[in-house]
Amino acid sequence: MDKREKHRILMVSDFFYPNFGGVENHIYYISQCLIKLGHKVVVMTHAYKNRSGVRYMTGGLKVYYVPWRPFLMQNTLPTFYGTLPIVRTVLVREKISLVHGHQAFSTLCHEALMHARTMGYKVVFTDHSLYGFADVGSIHMNKVLQFTLADVSQAICVSHTSKENTVLRSGLPPEKVFVIPNAVDTAVFKPAPKRLGNHEIVIVVISRLVYRKGADLLVEVIPEVCHLHPNVRFIVGGDGPKRVRLEEMREKHSLQDRVDMLGAVPHSKVQSVLITGHIFLNSSLTEAFCIAILEAASCGLLTVSTRVGGVPEVLPGDMVVLAEPDPSDMVLAITKAINLLPQIDPQSMHNRMKKLYSWHDVARRTVIVYDCALRCSNQDLLERLPRYLSCGSWAGKLFCLLMILDYLFWLLLKLWQPDMDIEVALDVHLTSSQHGEGTWDSIEDGSSK
Numbered sequence: 017m018d019k020r021e022k023h024r025i026l027m028v029s030d031f032f033y034p035n036f037g038g039v040e041n042h043i044y045y046i047s048q049c050l051i052k053l054g055h056k057v058v059v060m061t062h063a064y065k066n067r068s069g070v071r072y073m074t075g076g077l078k079v080y081y082v083p084w085r086p087f088l089m090q091n092t093l094p095t096f097y098g099t100l101p102i103v104r105t106v107l108v109r110e111k112i113s114l115v116h117g118h119q120a121f122s123t124l125c126h127e128a129l130m131h132a133r134t135m136g137y138k139v140v141f142t143d144h145s146l147y148g149f150a151d152v153g154s155i156h157m158n159k160v161l162q163f164t165l166a167d168v169s170q171a172i173c174v175s176h177t178s179k180e181n182t183v184l185r186s187g188l189p190p191e192k193v194f195v196i197p198n199a200v201d202t203a204v205f206k207p208a209p210k211r212l213g214n215h216e217i218v219i220v221v222i223s224r225l226v227y228r229k230g231a232d233l234l235v236e237v238i239p240e241v242c243h244l245h246p247n248v249r250f251i252v253g254g255d256g257p258k259r260v261r262l263e264e265m266r267e268k269h270s271l272q273d274r275v276d277m278l279g280a281v282p283h284s285k286v287q288s289v290l291i292t293g294h295i296f297l298n299s300s301l302t303e304a305f306c307i308a309i310l311e312a313a314s315c316g317l318l319t320v321s322t323r324v325g326g327v328p329e330v331l332p333g334d335m336v337v338l339a340e341p342d343p344s345d346m347v348l349a350i351t352k353a354i355n356l357l358p359q360i361d362p363q364s365m366h367n368r369m370k371k372l373y374s375w376h377d378v379a380r381r382t383v384i385v386y387d388c389a390l391r392c393s394n395q396d397l398l399e400r401l402p403r404y405l406s407c408g409s410w411a412g413k414l415f416c417l418l419m420i421l422d423y424l425f426w427l428l429l430k431l432w433q434p435d436m437d438i439e440v441a442l443d444v445h446l447t448s449s450q451h452g453e454g455t456w457d458s459i460e461d462g463s464s465k
Contacts, residue, residue, distance in 0.1 A: 023386050024056040024111055028128040030091050032061040032079070035222075036283045038307045039119050039144050042174075042198055044077075048378035051075045056443060058110050060103075062092045062124060076444040080106055084124070087228045088101045096418065097425050099124065103131045104429060108438045114386055116140045117164075120147070120157060126164045133167050133400070134422045138389045141165060142172040146304045146325045158185040159407075163415050166403045169389035171236035172196050174305035175326025180181045181304075187407075197329075198309035199349070199373040205363035207316035208291035215247065217354055220317065222253040222281055222291035222308060223300075230299030230322060232259030236343040237299070238262075239269045241350050249274050249352070253281035253289055290315040294360075295353050301341055303327050309336070314363020314369040320353045322346070332372075335365060397423050 027047055031039040047057040057077060062084040071079045082102055085090040106112070115132040117125035120143055129139045148154040165171060165186040171193045173179040179193050212218070219241070225231045235258075236252055252262060252275060259277070264284065266275045281289055290296065296312030298321040305326045309319050312334055321327050323338040330336070337356070339349035397419065404415035 020147070020388075021387075022056070023050075023288040023383070023390075024113045024134075025050065025058070025386070026059075026106065026110065026112045026115045026128075027057060027059045027118065028122075028125050030062055030114060030122040030124045031087065031119055032059060034064050034067065035074075035090055035165035037385075038198065038305075041120055041207060041283065042142075042144065043308060044073075045199065045201060045375040046063075046379050046382060047077050048075050049375045050383070051077060051381065052376075053379060055383070056110070058106070058112065060106055060124070060128065062086060062090075072194070072444065078110075078444065082124070089121070091121060094123050096127065097422060099127045099424055100131050100422065103128050104135065104426070105438055107132065108435050109137065109393050109441050111440060112137065114138050114140065114389060115388075116142065118142045119144050120161050121145065127274045127460065129164055129168065130419070130422060131426070134397075134419065134426050136167040136394065138392060139167075140170050140172065140385055140389050141168050142174070143178060144174055144304055146178060146181050146302050147185060149185070153248045159199050161186045161409060163404070163411075165416075166407055166415065167400050168192070170194065170385050172385055172459065174198050175329050177326040177329065178304040188252040196378055196382075196385070197373070198307045198310065199375045200303050200307065200314045200369060201375065202314050202366065202370045203375075205287050205290070205311045205314035205366075207366050211362060212292075214294070214357055217245065217248045217295065218251060218293040218351070219248060219253050219295045219297050219320075220251045220253070220290055220312070221297045221299070222286060222289060225252075225254050225258040225262065225299070227258065228301055229254075229256075230301050230341065231262065233301075233322075233341060233343060233346065235261050235265045237346050237350070238275060239265060240343065240347045242269070242271055242274050244347070245354060249276070251276045251278065251289065251293060253278040253286075285309060287315060288425060290317060293317055294357055295320055295350070295351070298327070299341070299346065300321065300324055300327070307328060310369065310373055314366055314373075316360070316365045318353050318356060318360050320346070329428050335368075376436060382434075392404065416464065 027043050032043055033040055046158050050057050057078040063081045068081045068083050087093045101158055115137050117129045125184055147157055165188045173182050173195055174197055176195055179195050183190050223229045241248055290312055296317040296319045298306055300322055303325040309330050312319055313331055319336040322341040337349045337353045339345040401416050405412040407415050
């Protein structure tokens, strides 16, 4: 283990286990790798059903499930100042040195970063998504992001396309934004022990069945592919509002025996689904970086994907066939992929993925960002306010008012309960043999190992 300073990091996001997705996987895996590097990591998220309070996960990862309930798309209701007491308590209790927020969608992330800056902590933000500039929702979200990133220490994006998007949306100086891609756990996502035959071609889709993930494209693509290739069968894993359309398509074209609808697939079961297929199909309409593509490639599947966002950056050209988000072009790409299958060696593809993507490498690069953030100069409120004023003629004044009020509430909170009255938590230390004891079962049920 190196002699560099060890950090005490608070990861904050509305998106974490038991919910499953790319952001959730990213936070979990990078936290585990940071713990193995000797850093302390604590996760803060909102409560999920009956999961509230403090839980321990694999490797001693401590998770605060704050008793806030989601109200829309797993996001908590914006309170601005309602989360200040509990954020302060966690920061002081765990002796945190740096706060790392994830996902622009997350209300809890934005509020925690705001409170952390008020209290003088260095903050890092990771953006996992792409946004537009024209629709009402994007305009609103971009303004919120501009407010949050106005005083952020450093930012991370998962692709170069995502970096360009984030810089344009937030006005953040490009030199403060690092590009660190996602990764894949190649120890979990391994090819099938025995290579599948090509007499029946199985195309796997595992995705949330929503508009942004291109579920409407699948409704048009699947019947055409089944018509052109009688030996092709589809396995569709995932759930969402667009599932009804896919089921109607299957009934309309009498494809019940050629399209299997699995519903929601737990992450622990994804590998067992992937290894039953030859081709992985991603139909997203927008994507900053697609971890599902990495998982499929690590399992030895040839990928067919829409050419959107950061997807072209993810895999080498001989491991993916790209298409425009258009049904006819996607059908052509799938046909091309079927013809390329005899040249694909799943084990060779898996070995290449082990060299290309590693969560340990992601963690090491993230530590460099933390080091840069902690070297940033400390500034008081008056020195920081001009950054918020630059966010717009009226928005800048509003943002300054929000920060001034947050500062005053923090001072009142310190008078009511001084830092010394907050009990400091004991650190959990694991031996090296204990680091590997946890399993996916401990992640899903929240039990400690």
